[in-house]
Amino acid sequence: MKITSSAWTDTLIHLLALASRLEGEGQYNLAKLARAAADSMCRGAAYGVAVPSDVEALAADIRQTAETLAWLGVAAEASSALAQGAGLLAEGRLPLYSILPHPHVCRTCGHLLLGEPETKCPTCGAWPDTYQRFMPIYWLDALEPAAALTRLRRTPGEVAALLEGLSEAQLNQAPADGGWAIRNVLTHLRDAQGVLAFRLDLFLQEEHPTLESKAVWTWATNEGERPPAAWEVFETYKASRADTLGKLAQLPLADWWRTGQHEEFGVMTLRQQVSYFAAHEVTHLTQIAALRRQWVADE
Numbered sequence: 504m505k506i507t508s509s510a511w512t513d514t515l516i517h518l519l520a521l522a523s524r525l526e527g528e529g530q531y532n533l534a535k536l537a538r539a540a541a542d543s544m545c546r547g548a549a550y551g552v553a554v555p556s557d558v559e560a561l562a563a564d565i566r567q568t569a570e571t572l573a574w575l576g577v578a579a580e581a582s583s584a585l586a587q588g589a590g591l592l593a594e595g596r597l598p599l600y601s602i603l604p605h606p607h608v609c610r611t612c613g614h615l616l617l618g619e620p621e622t623k624c625p626t627c628g629a630w631p632d633t634y635q636r637f638m639p640i641y642w643l644d645a646l647e648p649a650a651a652l653t654r655l656r657r658t659p660g661e662v663a664a665l666l667e668g669l670s671e672a673q674l675n676q677a678p679a680d681g682g683w684a685i686r687n688v689l690t691h692l693r694d695a696q697g698v699l700a701f702r703l704d705l706f707l708q709e710e711h712p713t714l715e716s717k718a719v720w721t722w723a724t725n726e727g728e729r730p731p732a733a734w735e736v737f738e739t740y741k742a743s744r745a746d747t748l749g750k751l752a753q754l755p756l757a758d759w760w761r762t763g764q765h766e767e768f769g770v771m772t773l774r775q776q777v778s779y780f781a782a783h784e785v786t787h788l789t790q791i792a793a794l795r796r797q798w799v800a801d802e
């Protein structure tokens with residue numbers, strides 16, 4: 504049976520209307536399922552959509568989408584910020600928090616604004632505290648302190664297991680698609696760990712430190728004249744991780760809520776920074792496992 508796009512859209516919108524109604528009835532478990540089904544429909548549909556990876560084409564795509572949003576009557580503030588962000592992307596820059604604060608959406612009527620809502624919703628009168636905040640990436644709030652520590656402790660061992668039996672040449676071999684070799688992933692993990700270690704020291708030494716925005720993934724293919732062997736990169740990562748774990752283990756729990764000013768993400772707690780780096784690493788395990796399969800075919 505072919506599903507028409509209007510049946511699909513109607514079902515999606517109806518699920519969200521149903522979820523709000525169910526929340527009003529106190530039926531939160533049914534409401535969560537309706538919201539999950541709506542999210543699943545959207546992600547499932549988006550999964551099959553091709554979006555350009557080339558930066559110029561991606562920026563053009565964002566500008567086009569911003570125009571469509573404006574035409575559809577979605578908050579002008581959001582469509583112009585998207586267009587502005589596309590310009591920065593095309594120049595190889597990141598939009599900082601000062602020009603792109605966290606968006607908030609009224610949970611009742613969908614009114615969208617950039618930054619903290621301070622007055623009641625102009626459309627439906629909902630209290631500003633009831634808006635939904637959209638954070639840059641789920642990693643920030645993925646792991647509570649104990650779970651983040653467990654994850655940070657466990658990942659180097661999982662990486663080591665994925666490197667087991669591979670030669671230096673295999674670790675350095677780029678895949679056919681021209682993407683990262685395992686070496687680049689290891690370099691990236693080491694660099695990200697370095698940023699975590701550096702920021703942890705800032706949190707320990709300063710009150711509300713400034714956390715500079717870092718495009719860490721661009722460092723993974725930048726090497727000095729005499730790059731270390733891939734396993735040495737891994738050893739550096741592991742040693743730095745052990746040092747960080749030692750410092751975190753001694754930290755009073757309340758200190759995890761110390762704040763800093765992140766150039767890209769705004770006010771951040773140490774808890775959010777640790778969660779971010781712990782959760783981020785896991786996404787690269789899949790990548791290493793996929794690269795390993797070119798050498799170890801039966802896994």
Ligand SMILES: [Zn+2]
Pocket residue numbers: 609610611612613614624625626627628629
């Ligand atoms: Zn509203």
